[in-house]
Amino acid sequence: MKAFKLIPVLFLFLLGSCSSIKVNSDYDQSVDFSQYKTYAFHKRGVDRVEISGLDKKRILNAIDTELSKKGMIKSDNPDLLVNIFTKERERIDVNQYNAGWGYGWGYGWNPYLWGGRTYVSSYVEGTLYIDLIDAKKKELIWEGEGVGYLTEDRERKEIKINEFVAKILAQFPPK
Incomplete structure (x- = not known):
């Protein structure tokens, strides 16, 4: 019987661990992206990013x-300047599972609900922005954004960062 009570918790854990990264991008439609062959990082912009x-270094x-x-x-003489920006926020999810309605003994006496449970989980959601700027005109021409869950595990962090960047830049150049 206890195994059945753990199934919702296990499901939440699996759902959270295989969550995907949502990406989108925007760009200047008047730009011919085939002209860009070289790039460099926008040092002043990258230096302002408030992460470790x-x-x-992993992102770059x-x-x-x-x-x-x-x-x-x-x-050293690029066509594009690459800039990044990050933000994060803590998310809290509250999920309630009910085993049935009616009178009976659940977790303590509850005359209306039988077998209900509430699960609360929190996680950190991160957003990575990658901006591509025309180096000569100093104009933003493309911007990509990825939103997903962050991890503190060092090995998984590197994998997650690579996944964020790959999914964002898969949309560049625009088709």
């Missing part, structure tokens, strides 16, 4: 990897 130095390395896969080259 190690996480910043993931961006390097993804842009290289697209045939772009890092340069």
Whole structure:
């Protein structure tokens, strides 16, 4: 009987652990993206990002990897400047499961509900923005955003950051 009571908790855990990253992007439709072949990081913008130095390095390395896969080259005289911005917020979910209605003994005497349980979980939701700026015009031409759950586990953190960046940059260049 106790195993049946643990099933909702197990389901919540599995659902949370395989949650996906939601991404979207926006861009200037008048821009010919085929003209951009080189990039560099916008140092002043990247320096302002308020995350740990190690996480910043992970994000920049993931961006390097993804842009290289697209045939772009890092340069001291770039066509594009890459900027990042992050934010996070704590999310709290409250889920209530009821086993049935009527009179009876559940968890304590409850004349209306039988076998109900409430589960509360909290997690940190992070957002990563990647901005691509025309280096000559100093104009934003493309912006990607990824929203998903963050982890403190160092090995999973690197995997999660790589996944965030890959999914965001999969939308660049726009088709």
